[in-house]
Amino acid sequence: MDISVNGKIILAPLIKTEIGSKVEMLNNNIFNFNQIAFDEIIKKEVERLVRLRMDDFERKLSENYCFDDKxxxxxxxxxxxxxxxxxxxxxxxxxxxxxxxxxxxxxxxxxxxxxxxxxxxxx
Structure with a gap:
């Protein structure tokens, strides 16, 4: 949950996720976030993590399966x-x-x- 003080957002304890751990180090600082900018930061981080997971999945899949068995x-x-x-x-x-x-x-x-x-x- 975010707590707002004088129009500034204080990052409260976050759910333990990969994204959360990146933002967690900022917990005790006060930031003046524009909601759109904050959403964009989260969106980019989620996209990056999904790409990492997909790359890892594709690598493991290609190591274990052959799709061209002619x-x-x-x-x-x-x-x-x-x-x-x-x-x-x-x-x-x-x-x-x-x-x-x-x-x-x-x-x-x-x-x-x-x-x-x-x-x-x-x-």
Whole structure:
């Protein structure tokens, strides 16, 4: 609850929220706030916090799910990994990169290729 003294707003104890904690440090000071300006400050802070939460959510979602799980040819995977077809075949035979046989050709799920990339250790 805000308390007004001589047209000035004294920020009373605020609900413990992320926004509240930012404004809370101003609790014991007296400010002459224009209501529109105060609303704009709150609106911008809420938008910033929503963006942060959405960015975090999207990052976690992209780490756990693959939205593009189409089948890739050997050539496409070799280009994507910047390796030769022979190296790709060796990685598949060793079980490091899983492929699936469709007729006489071998295809790779995009999610398997991404899993393989994540499993690589940095040099």
């Amino acid at each position: 089948l890739l040819s050997r050539e496409e995977v070799a280009i994507k990994l910047d390796i030769s077809l022979g190296t790709l075949d060796n990685q598949r035979k060793r079980g490091k990169l899983k492929g699936c046989a469709i007729g006489k050709s071998v295809k790779f799920r995009n999610s398997e290729v991404l899993t393989y990339i994540k499993s690589l250790k940095p040099c």
